[in-house]
Amino acid sequence: MLEKCRRDQWSLEGLNWSQTPRSLSRFEEESIVQYFTNMAGIERLAGALFEEEGRRTHDPRLQEIFASFVRDEARHAEVAERLAHHYDRHHYRRYELDPNFRRFSPAFVEAIRHLTPEVANVYITTGELILDVALLRSLQSYVDDPLCDQAMHLINRDESRHIAVDFHMVEHYASPAYQAELARLPKPGLRERANGWWALSRLLFHARPFLRAVFFEPMDLVDPSGQRLLEAFRRIQIIANRSNVKERPFVRFMLLLQDAFRNPLLGFFFGRLLLRLIGTDARVIQKLYDEADLARAEAMSMDELCEEALALKNVG
Numbered sequence: 001m002l003e004k005c006r007r008d009q010w011s012l013e014g015l016n017w018s019q020t021p022r023s024l025s026r027f028e029e030e031s032i033v034q035y036f037t038n039m040a041g042i043e044r045l046a047g048a049l050f051e052e053e054g055r056r057t058h059d060p061r062l063q064e065i066f067a068s069f070v071r072d073e074a075r076h077a078e079v080a081e082r083l084a085h086h087y088d089r090h091h092y093r094r095y096e097l098d099p100n101f102r103r104f105s106p107a108f109v110e111a112i113r114h115l116t117p118e119v120a121n122v123y124i125t126t127g128e129l130i131l132d133v134a135l136l137r138s139l140q141s142y143v144d145d146p147l148c149d150q151a152m153h154l155i156n157r158d159e160s161r162h163i164a165v166d167f168h169m170v171e172h173y174a175s176p177a178y179q180a181e182l183a184r185l186p187k188p189g190l191r192e193r194a195n196g197w198w199a200l201s202r203l204l205f206h207a208r209p210f211l212r213a214v215f216f217e218p219m220d221l222v223d224p225s226g227q228r229l230l231e232a233f234r235r236i237q238i239i240a241n242r243s244n245v246k247e248r249p250f251v252r253f254m255l256l257l258q259d260a261f262r263n264p265l266l267g268f269f270f271g272r273l274l275l276r277l278i279g280t281d282a283r284v285i286q287k288l289y290d291e292a293d294l295a296r297a298e299a300m301s302m303d304e305l306c307e308e309a310l311a312l313k314n315v316g
């Protein structure tokens, strides 16, 4: 992996920026420029997460891998900004990062500092899956232009490495070796735990409006069938329900909230609150897998599951 990280670096100058975009309606242009503006923010956030993950690991190879991911995400942010500029032919309006994003971002970074690296990894893995498998791929089809295709091809190559390491870390955090490591660490004091809970509640409070504005609403436009969206969440549900992963405290907590939401009585009385805590849309909380999917995933290695998730990007 480290070899690949070193070898597959690239620069913005390798893209042909002199191409003229295909003609876009005003609505298309405004949507596309806004999405790329938000994408730049998402990439920077991903970079901040990898920086934090790098800080938390003692393995020098992993540290170097995460440092290269930080560079990748900075490059993706730059590409997204430049693409926003490229498609902004008519300057219909000013484009800014969505305000929900600006509220969510500092709460997120703060929470990650207080939470265990394992919880950080849950967020980054799900974030990269919904971003790569669903949003970026659908955005690429929507823009439908050679420059965007070239940029997405290179970004996807980087993201494949990121997702492979995200999956590897899911496996690592679920392993007996990590449990033993965790048991040896001193328990956090009351104050630190209170800070952690406060940071987590702020994160949960801001997550849903952020995801709506930056992810679900754009997806409704660029993936009207909702197919990619559901497929990405199906993958997440399958991994979360693997026997070693679902026992982890944070995953268990999230699965419990989802079960409560699906329960007709609890869903009726507490549906809105539960939705806010889970952070996503009701349509992706419904059970998207069956027992055969779980049995299949159980028999597969994390690497194989990762390969399969990545292959979804090439569908369609």
Ligand SMILES: [Fe+2]
Binding pocket: 043, 046, 072, 073, 076, 159
């Ligand atoms: Fe990225």
Ligand SMILES: [Fe+2]
Binding pocket: 046, 073, 128, 158, 159, 162
């Ligand atoms: Fe990434």
